[in-house]
Each structure stands twice: as structure tokens, then as C-alpha cells.
């Protein structure tokens with residue numbers, strides 16, 4: 001069965017429906033929502049439409065295109081997750097996952113979409129659409145897991161032109177994938193020279209400590225050199241996956257929204273922050289101030305912080 005943007009996957013017998021529910025995974029934002037209500041892979045025809053020359057030209061010109069939207073029923077949102085149909089088009093952020101094969105792009109995307117390994121949804125599509133609440137405000141994300149190196153269905157040029165943000169993934173157990181990530185960063189810079197699009201370098205598989213080939217310091221240094229953000233994740237343990245996608249939203253907002261809007265959000269977040277986090281932030285500032293390599297440290301520290309530019 002094909003899952004599509006109109007939620008046709010919701011059809012079928014009650015037993016089949018229960019089976020589908022059983023196979024929905026949990027997400028960092030809570031239990032996975034029912035397929036027909038919230039996150040789902042988008043029909044490839046909708047994706048084709050989003051990648052037409054007209055749509056891409058509009059994207060390159062900074063205009064929002066009509067993103068493929070499911071026909072969501074109203075209401076019934078959970079604490080930080082709600083129907084993808086409620087956001088306006090301006091708040092639909094297109095996020096592309098890039099990286100060498102096998103680094104965990106699909107695993108990260110599936111966690112975002114709340115789709116468990118081996119489910120029919122996994123086979124049906126590579127784009128996930130859902131809304132998440134970040135700093136008290138809802139944002140809709142379209143996460144595209146469509147990057148293929150050889151014999152790509154989607155031309156790399158198209159992929160590099162359409163994103164509002166890019167997540168370049170490597171595996172910490174594969175030095176080659178780390179080098180590939182640097183190459184991709186260079187290609188992206190070339191493709192989007194004039195655009196200030198956020199790029200987040202992600203060292204995935206951080207759970208595989210014994211097979212580590214790329215240190216945290218190497219990852220961080222690379223992010224500093226290539227002027228992007230950096231985070232290590234483990235899709236296997238769902239570690240930092242929520243921080244990653246929330247960070248993507250913050251990075252887009254920091255570039256698109258007014259200073260006032262961002263300051264208001266940050267003030268709200270600081271108020272909600274636990275005492276531990278406040279203390280950590282305070283200590284971090286003192287350490288940076290006392291460091292001889294202050295400038296580098298401050299920069300390498302901020303490349304870790306996905307809530308600042």
C-alpha cells in the first residue's frame with residue numbers, strides 16, 4: 001500500500017489499522033501520531049511537483065512554493081506535536097538530509113516521522129511532514145530523505161537548491177563519510193553562495209564508541225572551519241535527535257525572523273530553563289572568558305549551540 005499526502009493509508013480494516021498503529025514508533029516529541037493525522041511520507045508525485053523547474057526557481061528566488069500538504073482533520077493535538085495542516089505556508093521549512101550512504105540519514109528521518117524500522121511507511125516514501133513546537137511556537141517541517149549518490153532520482157543540484165536548511169550527516173565510525181561531509185559542505189557553499197541557509201553537521205552513530213573513527217573535536221573543528229553548526233546524535237538510542245530538529249527550526253528562525261521575535265523566544269526559553277541548564281550556561285561563559293584561546297573556544301562552543309547564530 002502506498003501512503004500518500006491525503007492520508008489514504010488510513011483506509012483498510014480495523015485490524016490492519018491496529019497493526020499499523022502497533023508499528024508506529026515513538027518520537028522524541030512523544031508517542032508517534034496516527035499516520036493519517038500527522039507525520040507521514042509524502043506521495044512522490046507531490047514531491048515531483050515540488051521539484052518542478054518553476055517551483056525550484058521560486059525557491060531560489062526566496063519565494064515559498066506550495067508544499068505538498070496532507071488533508072489533515074482538525075484538532076486533537078498533543079503537547080508538542082500537532083496537525084501539520086495548521087501551519088501557514090511561510091512556516092513550512094524544507095529540510096534536506098545529505099550524506100554518504102549508510103550514515104543513518106533514513107534512521108534520523110524515520111525518528112522524526114515516527115516511523116519504525118521495517119514498517120510499510122518506511123518503504124513507501126522518503127519525505128516526512130509534521131509540526132513541532134519549538135520555544136513555544138509551532139513550526140512545520142518537511143524533512144526530505146532523498147539524497148542518493150549514484151544514479152540519483154533527484155539530481156544533486158535540485159536537492160541543493162530547494163532546502164531551507166541542510167543536515168549533513170556522517171558516521172562517527174566512518175572517516176570516509178566525514179570527508180564526504182566536508183565535500184558536500186563545499187558543494188553546498190558553491191550552490192547557495194548568496195543564501196544564508198543554515199547547515200548542521202551531524203556526527204551520527206555516537207553509540208558505537210568502540211568503533212569511533214572521528215573524534216568530537218574533529219567534528220567540531222570541521223564545523224568551525226566550514227561555518228556550520230555541529231551535533232552528535234545516535235539514531236539507535238534516539239539521542240539528540242530532538243535537539244537536532246529543534247535546532248534546525250531555531251537556525252531557520254534566527255535567519256528569517258526579526259531580532260525582536262527571536263529575542264522574545266529566547267527570553268521565554270530562558271525562563272523555562274531548568275536551574276541546571278542555567279548554571280551550565282553560566283559556567284560555560286566563565287570558562288570561555290578565562291580561556292587564552294578565547295576566540296576559537298567561543299566559536300567552537302557556539303557551533304555546538306543550535307539556538308544561536
Ligand SMILES: Nc1nc2c(ncn2[C@@H]2O[C@H](COP(=O)(O)OP(=O)(O)OP(=O)(O)O)[C@@H](O)[C@H]2O)c(=O)[nH]1
Pocket residue numbers: 099100101102103104105106107108147204205206207208233234235236237
Ligand atoms: N548503531 C547505530 N546504527 C545506526 C545508527 N543510525 C543508523 N544506523 C544503522 O546504519 C545503517 C544505515 O542506516 P540508514 O538510515 O539506512 O542510512 P542512510 O544514510 O539512509 O543510508 P542510504 O539510504 O544508503 O543513503 C542501518 O543498519 C541502521 O540501522 C545509529 O545511530 N547507531
